[in-house]
Structure formats: structure tokens, C-alpha cells
Amino acid sequence: MPKKWSTKLIHSDAKVPDGFRSLSTPVYRGSTVLFPDAASVGDEWDQYEVGYTYGLYGTPTVLELAARVCELEHGYRTLLTPGGQCAISFINFALLKAGDHIVVPHSIYTPNRLFARRVLQKFGVDVTFYDPNLGTGIATQFQPNTRLVWTESPGSITMEVQDIPGICEAAHRAGALVVLDNTWSAGVLFDAFAHGVDLTMQALTKYVGGHSDLLLGSITARDKEMFERLGSTQQLIGTAVSPDDASLALRGMKTMAVRLRAIGAAALDLAQWLAKRPEVELVLHPALPSCPGHEFWRRDFSGAAGVFSIVFREEFSKEKVLRFVNDLELFEIGYSWAGVTSLAVAYDFHGNKNRPDYGHRIVRLNIGLEDVEDLREDLERALEGMSG
Numbered sequence: 406m407p408k409k410w411s412t413k414l415i416h417s418d419a420k421v422p423d424g425f426r427s428l429s430t431p432v433y434r435g436s437t438v439l440f441p442d443a444a445s446v447g448d449e450w451d452q453y454e455v456g457y458t459y460g461l462y463g464t465p466t467v468l469e470l471a472a473r474v475c476e477l478e479h480g481y482r483t484l485l486t487p488g489g490q491c492a493i494s495f496i497n498f499a500l501l502k503a504g505d506h507i508v509v510p511h512s513i514y515t516p517n518r519l520f521a522r523r524v525l526q527k528f529g530v531d532v533t534f535y536d537p538n539l540g541t542g543i544a545t546q547f548q549p550n551t552r553l554v555w556t557e558s559p560g561s562i563t564m565e566v567q568d569i570p571g572i573c574e575a576a577h578r579a580g581a582l583v584v585l586d587n588t589w590s591a592g593v594l595f596d597a598f599a600h601g602v603d604l605t606m607q608a609l610t611k612y613v614g615g616h617s618d619l620l621l622g623s624i625t626a627r628d629k630e631m632f633e634r635l636g637s638t639q640q641l642i643g644t645a646v647s648p649d650d651a652s653l654a655l656r657g658m659k660t661m662a663v664r665l666r667a668i669g670a671a672a673l674d675l676a677q678w679l680a681k682r683p684e685v686e687l688v689l690h691p692a693l694p695s696c697p698g699h700e701f702w703r704r705d706f707s708g709a710a711g712v713f714s715i716v717f718r719e720e721f722s723k724e725k726v727l728r729f730v731n732d733l734e735l736f737e738i739g740y741s742w743a744g745v746t747s748l749a750v751a752y753d754f755h756g757n758k759n760r761p762d763y764g765h766r767i768v769r770l771n772i773g774l775e776d777v778e779d780l781r782e783d784l785e786r787a788l789e790g791m792s793g
């Protein structure tokens with residue numbers, strides 16, 4: 406039909422050549438998805454079953470990232486969220502109801518612990534926090550209504566590697582599901598489903614994104630039933646993921662193998678060197694025997710990432726520990742990790758009776774892609790400054 410120019414702005418007949426082939430995934434943006442006819446309209450969430458219905462459930466850019474994460478983690482299917490913490494709250498909302506009980510390790514990422522305490526308890530879900538080193542002994546924490554066991558291995562900051570197969574066995578015997586925060590392993594250094602886990606989540610913000618410029622999360626289900634419980638909840642919670650961020654993550658993912666290899670090797674080298682320094686009491690790196698649960702890392706993991714912590718000797722005051730962090734030049738100070746820039750953050754566990762007795766003496770390091778000799782020199786200079 407003939408069209409006025411203002412209509413052509415919306416319904417254009419302009420043409421571009423077909424057949425463009427490139428190596429990158431196009432950024433498909435879209436909320437509205439077109440249906441072929443009036444009878445096919447329907448708001449079904451499972452795009453794998455019914456085709457595309459609404460941008461909320463993922464444009465092809467978002468679904469490609471989800472499928473690639475799933476492929477690496479050997480799951481059934483993956484759902485993306487706008488950040489790692491969102492993946493955590495989403496899992497809890499999807500799987501729990503009032504009257505349920507869950508167990509959460511003391512070493513879990515702090516907002517995960519706070520969500521359990523501040524939100525789940527408000528909704529009538531009972532929470533027990535457990536020692537991450539319990540292994541199969543976790544069964545002592547279970548109740549008849551225990552539905553979910555949270556794990557994170559290694560744990561945040563204190564780096565305890567958990568006996569995931571042992572925990573899964575105990576949980577499954579009690580009829581509970583096990584969910585793992587698999588962020589440190591980037592979904593590739595620990596094969597969660599082969600070790601019995603039911604559900605994983607990752608902050609793709611970290612190694613998959615890899616450049617400190619996006620926030621995304623993933624939830625990977627081991628089977629169809631679990632995926633359906635999650636997908637139908639996404640429709641109701643309405644967590645949409647930006648295709649632009651998904652595109653950045655797809656680009657980041659292509660270099661993840663070389664980044665992880667370089668970062669992992671540099672981190673282990675520096676961890677071993679730090680273990681010999683007189684200022685350092687303990688290096689909490691999963692590949693070193695000084696790390697709690699090192700034997701489980703050796704048994705279950707295929708490599709080590711670039712985040713670990715050091716604990717200074719007793720004589721170092723909080724001021725001296727903070728001075729060490731401030732004196733570093735190449736290590737920047739900031740949250741999040743797994744980008745190309747090395748980072749250092751000091752923590753203070755005074756008053757936290759559930760964490761190891763490291764007080765103000767613990768510093769977490771994220772190793773980036775700078776030259777390892779420059780990083781060593783930077784650390785050495787800052788360590789020497791502590792003795793003044």
C-alpha cells in the first residue's frame with residue numbers, strides 16, 4: 406500500500422544486501438516479538454519449546470550466551486540474570502516456600518548470607534549457617550524440612566574448598582538439593598554436575614565477562630524439571646538481561662581460556678612466593694596445602710583461578726595492613742574481581758565469631774594480566790613498607 410513518509414519511518418521498504426557473515430554474534434534488541442498471525446499469540450516462557458514470544462525471555466544474543474555457559478558447565482539448560490546476586494536471590498525465590506529450611510555456609514558471598522537472613526527468614530524460610538569444612542558431617546545440620554544446601558567452593562575471602570561430592574551425597578540422602586556458586590572456577594575448573602550438584606550459579610560479571618565492565622549472572626540446571634521450575638519463575642519475577650551486556654560477555658568468553666591460564670599461573674607463582682615472606686602467616690590459595698580443603702581442590706578441580714587471600718602475622722596492626730594495601734601501585738583497590746587489573750582488598754573479621762580468627766589481618770588479592778615480575782615487585786615494596 407502507498408505510505409506517507411511518517412509511516413515509512415515505522416514500516417520501511419528500504420533494503421540492504423543479504424549474506425553478511427561475521428565472527429561476532431549480532432546484538433538483537435527487542436521487547437516485542439512478532440507473531441505470524443493472531444492465533445499464534447501466546448506468552449509462553451520456554452523459547453526452546455515455543456519459539457520466541459517476548460524479549461524478557463531472551464533475544465538470540467542472550468540465549469546464545471546462556472547456551473554457551475550451559476555447554477561449558479555440562480548442564481541441561483542455563484538461564485541468565487542481570488547480575489550474580491540476582492541469580493542467588495532468584496534461585497531462592499524459585500525453589501523455596503514458607504516452612505522450608507535451608508543451610509548456608511559461613512564462607513558464602515556476604516550478600517548471599519544476608520539475603521538468607523534478611524529476606525528468606527522474613528518469608529518464613531528457616532536458615533542454618535554451617536561451617537564450610539563440615540563435608541559429609543553437614544548431615545548434622547539437616548531437619549526434616551531441609552530443601553536446599555548452598556555451597557560455594559572455594560568460599561569468599563577465606564577460600565575454604567568444600568567437599569562437594571560428600572555434601573551432595575548427604576543432601577540427596579536427606580532429599581535436599583545442592584546449589585553451588587561456581588564463580589571462582591568460571592564454570593570450567595570444577596565440573597559441578599559430574600560431582601553431584603543439582604544447580605549452579607555464576608557471576609558472569611567475573612571471568613566470563615573478564616573486563617570489569619558488565620554485570621551478569623547465570624543459573625544452570627542439571628535437568629528439565631529444574632529448568633522448568635526456574636524458567637516459569639523468571640516469567641513472574643521478570644528479570645530481563647541486556648543483549649548489549651550479553652554481547653560483551655560473549656566477546657569476553659572467547660579469550661577466557663588464555664586469560665584463565667595466564668592469571669592462574671601468575672596467581673599461583675605469587676601465592677608460593679608470598680608463602681615464603683616473613684610478614685605472611687598464611688596463604689589461602691586452594692592449590693597450596695595451607696588452604697583449608699586443599700585436598701578437595703586437588704581431588705576435584707582441574708586448575709586454579711586468580712583470586713586468593715593472605716593473612717599477615719599477628720604483630721601487624723590494622724593500620725599496617727591498610728598501609729600495605731594503600732602502598733601497592735599496580736594493585737588497585739575495589740570490589741569484584743576476575744578482570745584484567747590486579748586488585749587488593751583488606752577485610753576485618755573482628756567480631757565475626759563464625760569466620761576463622763584472621764581479625765584485620767586478611768587481604769584478598771585478585772591477580773590480573775600485568776607482568777608477574779612487576780606485580781611481585783609491587784608486592785615486595787609494599788611488604789617492606791610494613792616493617793617501618
Ligand SMILES: Cc1ncc(COP(=O)(O)O)c(C=O)c1O
Binds near residue numbers: 488609610621741742
Ligand atoms: C562468589 C560471588 N558470587 C556472586 C557474586 C555476585 O555477583 P554480582 O556482582 O554480579 O552481583 C560475587 C560478586 O562479587 C561473588 O564474588
